[in-house]
Amino acid sequence: MVTTGVETREVRTARGGGGGPLNVAAGSAWAGALEAALDLLAVATQDGRLHWINAAWTQTLGWTLDELRSRSYFDRLHPSDRARTRHALAEHAAGRAASTVVHRVESKAGTWVPLVWTSRAPSSDGFLFWTASPLQASKALASPFVELAEQVLLAGHWQIDTWRRTIRLTPTASQILGVTGPDQEMPLETMWSQLRAAQRPDLEAVLRDAMDGAALDALVTNGREGADKGLIRIVGLPDDGGAFEGPELRDPESDAGPRTVSGLVLDVTAERERERARGAREAEARVAADRRAALLRLSETDAKSFSSLYEAYSRAGCDYTGLEAGGVYVRVGSGLQASPPRNETMSVRMRQQLERTLVDGSPTFWTSPVGDGEVRQVLLAAPIRAQFTLRGVLAFFGEAPFAHQPASDLEFVVLAATALGRAIETLEASRRTSYQRSLFEGLFRQTPDGIFLEDVRQRRVLMVNESLCRMLGYARDEMVGRKTGFLYCREQDFVTLSGAARRPAPLELSLRTREGAELPVELVSTEINDDRGQPIAVMRHVRDITQRQAMETIKQEFIAVASHELRTPLTATLGSLSLLKEISGDLPDDLAELVDLACRSGERLRLLVDDILDIQRLEGGRLPMTRVGLDLREVADEAVRLNASMARHFEGEFVVSGPSCHVSADPRRIQQVLTNLLSNASKHAPLRSRVRVEVWVESGYACCAVADQGPGIPESFRGRVFDKFTQAEASSVRKTSGSGLGLAITKALVEEHGGDIEFECPSTGGTTFTFRLPLVVEPRLHESLTSKQQEGAA
Amino acid sequence: MTGPRVLIIDDDEDVRAIVRLSLVQLGKFQVLEAKDGHEGVRRCVEDRPDLVLLDLMMPDMDGLDCLDEIHARIPDAVPPVLLLSARAPPIERNLDRIHSVVRKPFDPVKLVEVVREVLKP
Numbered sequence: 001m002v003t004t005g006v007e008t009r010e011v012r013t014a015r016g017g018g019g020g021p022l023n024v025a026a027g028s029a030w031a032g033a034l035e036a037a038l039d040l041l042a043v044a045t046q047d048g049r050l051h052w053i054n055a056a057w058t059q060t061l062g063w064t065l066d067e068l069r070s071r072s073y074f075d076r077l078h079p080s081d082r083a084r085t086r087h088a089l090a091e092h093a094a095g096r097a098a099s100t101v102v103h104r105v106e107s108k109a110g111t112w113v114p115l116v117w118t119s120r121a122p123s124s125d126g127f128l129f130w131t132a133s134p135l136q137a138s139k140a141l142a143s144p145f146v147e148l149a150e151q152v153l154l155a156g157h158w159q160i161d162t163w164r165r166t167i168r169l170t171p172t173a174s175q176i177l178g179v180t181g182p183d184q185e186m187p188l189e190t191m192w193s194q195l196r197a198a199q200r201p202d203l204e205a206v207l208r209d210a211m212d213g214a215a216l217d218a219l220v221t222n223g224r225e226g227a228d229k230g231l232i233r234i235v236g237l238p239d240d241g242g243a244f245e246g247p248e249l250r251d252p253e254s255d256a257g258p259r260t261v262s263g264l265v266l267d268v269t270a271e272r273e274r275e276r277a278r279g280a281r282e283a284e285a286r287v288a289a290d291r292r293a294a295l296l297r298l299s300e301t302d303a304k305s306f307s308s309l310y311e312a313y314s315r316a317g318c319d320y321t322g323l324e325a326g327g328v329y330v331r332v333g334s335g336l337q338a339s340p341p342r343n344e345t346m347s348v349r350m351r352q353q354l355e356r357t358l359v360d361g362s363p364t365f366w367t368s369p370v371g372d373g374e375v376r377q378v379l380l381a382a383p384i385r386a387q388f389t390l391r392g393v394l395a396f397f398g399e400a401p402f403a404h405q406p407a408s409d410l411e412f413v414v415l416a417a418t419a420l421g422r423a424i425e426t427l428e429a430s431r432r433t434s435y436q437r438s439l440f441e442g443l444f445r446q447t448p449d450g451i452f453l454e455d456v457r458q459r460r461v462l463m464v465n466e467s468l469c470r471m472l473g474y475a476r477d478e479m480v481g482r483k484t485g486f487l488y489c490r491e492q493d494f495v496t497l498s499g500a501a502r503r504p505a506p507l508e509l510s511l512r513t514r515e516g517a518e519l520p521v522e523l524v525s526t527e528i529n530d531d532r533g534q535p536i537a538v539m540r541h542v543r544d545i546t547q548r549q550a551m552e553t554i555k556q557e558f559i560a561v562a563s564h565e566l567r568t569p570l571t572a573t574l575g576s577l578s579l580l581k582e583i584s585g586d587l588p589d590d591l592a593e594l595v596d597l598a599c600r601s602g603e604r605l606r607l608l609v610d611d612i613l614d615i616q617r618l619e620g621g622r623l624p625m626t627r628v629g630l631d632l633r634e635v636a637d638e639a640v641r642l643n644a645s646m647a648r649h650f651e652g653e654f655v656v657s658g659p660s661c662h663v664s665a666d667p668r669r670i671q672q673v674l675t676n677l678l679s680n681a682s683k684h685a686p687l688r689s690r691v692r693v694e695v696w697v698e699s700g701y702a703c704c705a706v707a708d709q710g711p712g713i714p715e716s717f718r719g720r721v722f723d724k725f726t727q728a729e730a731s732s733v734r735k736t737s738g739s740g741l742g743l744a745i746t747k748a749l750v751e752e753h754g755g756d757i758e759f760e761c762p763s764t765g766g767t768t769f770t771f772r773l774p775l776v777v778e779p780r781l782h783e784s785l786t787s788k789q790q791e792g793a794a
Numbered sequence: 795m796t797g798p799r800v801l802i803i804d805d806d807e808d809v810r811a812i813v814r815l816s817l818v819q820l821g822k823f824q825v826l827e828a829k830d831g832h833e834g835v836r837r838c839v840e841d842r843p844d845l846v847l848l849d850l851m852m853p854d855m856d857g858l859d860c861l862d863e864i865h866a867r868i869p870d871a872v873p874p875v876l877l878l879s880a881r882a883p884p885i886e887r888n889l890d891r892i893h894s895v896v897r898k899p900f901d902p903v904k905l906v907e908v909v910r911e912v913l914k915p
Contacts, residue, residue: 567899582902
């Protein structure tokens with residue numbers, strides 16, 4: 001028995017022993033090659049039982065070997081393919097020429113997989129060798145050709161002998177046409193009666209037409225009921241004479257026309273289904289492609305606003321939803337507002353649904369439960385997000401037929417809303433960027449100050465703004481790329497500036513204009529670093545200070561003139577008062593007091609004018625100084641002597657102590673310093689107290705301290721002691737008088753001599769001002785000092 | 795008895811007045827007045843004062859120009875000159891032609907002392 005034999009073989013196969021074809025599967029040297037073959041290879045018996053398969057079966061169909069073997073191969077075939085396959089297998093088993101069958105096998109996934117299948121003559125022990133390859137795979141390689149081949153392979157053949165009035169059908173043709181007697185010749189009358197019995201007059205009519213020599217390519221239904229009626233395609237072929245063996249038979253009555261008519265008959269139901277599916281797929285693909293294109297246009301649109309985005313969307317998308325109204329709704333607070341605003345035709349319930357989209361942040365597909373006649377209310381809405389925030393909702397709404405299933409359009413609305421969000425992000429980013437860029441460009445270009453960028457290594461001009469070009473009279477091209485040395489009037493400035501990037505303090509220097517003139521400027525340098533903090537360029541900020549200098553000059557002149565103009569009337573006033581006292585003899589007390597008062601006030605005015613002039617000159621560096629070697633102690637003694645009257649104000653005394661200290665200074669100015677300090681001290685000294693003036697030498701400096709025993713300087717005022725026009729008390733409560741310039745002048749004078757000044761207010765009370773001047777060590781100055789002293793002695 | 799004659803050249807009337815009053819009241823001088831540089835030169839040439847008090851800053855012709863002019867007109871008979879100045883800027887030229895500088899405002903008593911000192915035989 002075959003079955004037993006198979007089982008025996010199976011055992012042998014499992015044992016891996018013995019000769020015969022199964023050794024192939026049992027692990028011989030080329031078993032691996034078969035196993036790995038792309039074609040489906042199998043060892044089977046005539047009843048359709050599989051005994052060995054290679055991996056390609058599982059790859060193609062999804063079934064495992066055990067699963068495939070659990071049932072007959074025929075059970076897995078498409079019902080309409082079974083008979084043909086059985087027939088072919090029987091032929092093979094009988095040892096006739098192998099033919100190829102295309103049949104459909106059920107895959108594990110439940111689809112029909114068409115295989116181009118054939119088997120080979122059985123081995124001595126009853127096994128058949130099958131090869132098969134998936135039709136899809138070969139189709140993918142050469143689709144139109146293979147498709148035709150598939151048709152032919154699946155087709156049945158028919159041949160009508162018009163002379164003998166017989167018809168011969170291959171089994172496939174018999175099966176498709178639904179007549180019995182496969183693969184045998186039958187009288188046409190039998191055929192017709194069978195067709196009539198089967199109520200297929202249409203088939204008879206087609207075949208009769210073919211016999212009459214009409215060109216034939218007819219489609220008829222295969223008789224199945226329902227919407228998915230099958231189709232039979234009957235094709236007439238020119239007589240090739242070789243399809244059937246036999247004597248050449250001719251119509252005795254007429255030589256005209258074919259003696260035989262043959263052709264194909266195909267069940268094209270499956271094909272039509274495939275075509276329909278393919279058509280649907282293609283239509284789907286077309287829609288998808290259109291949508292993609294629309295979305296692409298949408299995201300690439302030069303979107304200026306929600307409205308233009310909506311316009312772009314309308315152009316691209318409205319067709320898909322089939323909904324009449326729609327638009328972008330912008331988030332306003334917790335609600336939504338149409339953009340652009342328009343008259344709403346939205347129902348209240350729909351409106352609520354729309355707002356819910358905003359709350360949920362998820363797409364909404366809503367239809368009214370009941371419709372008006374054939375239509376119902378539909379809303380499709382998707383949130384628009386940009387930069388992770390909900391900006392609004394893209395919504396489509398209106399009436400849609402019941403049959404219409406707009407839920408699938410929701411996907412598109414979601415995609416469109418996403419594209420909108422992306423477009424908004426792009427737009428905002430570009431706005432931000434261009435805003436920042438125009439800000440910086442404007443800043444660079446339009447600032448009245450000149451700016452140029454210099455590269456760190458070569459010190460060439462990288463960038464230059466228009467203000468600097470204008471300032472110096474160059475065209476931009478004349479400056480860019482040049483080494484920056486040409487800009488400076490003094491080479492030293494160029495050299496100094498190489499290290500000046502880290503010092504942001506402004507420098508005053510002169511730049512050379514294109515005409516060769518000198519332009520006084522203030523220059524600030526800033527280093528520009530890359531991401532890693534490495535300097536890449538230096539930005540130099542240039543401010544034209546011509547005007548400032550001119551203003552400075554004007555100010556100086558004004559003050560000079562003003563002080564002159566003040567002095568002239570003071571000359572007359574003070575002169576008159578002095579003369580009055582001189583020539584009037586003894587005035588009555590009250591009148592004398594008035595004259596004294598006028599004198600004192602006039603004197604204060606004179607001092608004030610002098611002070612203003614001094615501070616002005618000191619700041620402009622134009623106070624003439626005549627430095628000579630002098631002894632600070634001597635100057636202190638002299639100052640105390642000259643200002644003895646001040647001590648009378650507080651009924652106290654000035655006391656000088658300390659050694660000789662030789663400095664190089666303008667005696668008149670140091671005298672002024674001491675006078676100011678004594679004046680300051682006497683204003684604050686308590687009654688009958690002592691103001692000490694001490695002179696000493698300390699680490700290269702001649703020091704001099706003026707200490708009073710007054711109340712000290714208020715904490716709040718200490719930072720402003722040396723400022724101009726400042727006094728510890730507001731003028732209204734001031735008991736002391738002065739211009740408020742004394743200490744400012746004092747500090748400037750001391751610094752002009754290369755010294756410094758400071759003050760301290762010890763907790764024990766009083767204030768001590770200490771100034772230091774560099775001690776003179778050069779013999780030349782000592783000499784001049786000595787000679788001066790000798791002169792004085794002489 | 796007539797005292798020495800002093801010419802005051804100053805554009806400011808009040809200053810001329812205080813100078814006149816000081817010199818007359820305290821020193822018994824004769825005082826001649828000129829209200830600007832041109833008049834000053836003329837009176838200097840015509841009246842030959844014993845001493846000139848010359849204001850530095852005057853409109854049109856300032857003190858130093860005036861001094862030049864006097865030297866040009868009567869090179870051998872220039873009287874001693876005291877410069878009256880409200881400023882203390884460095885005087886760039888004619889320093890050798892000035893006896894001394896009196897700063898405004900000045901004390902009338904000191905002015906008279908200085909004048910007396912200069913005219914001392």
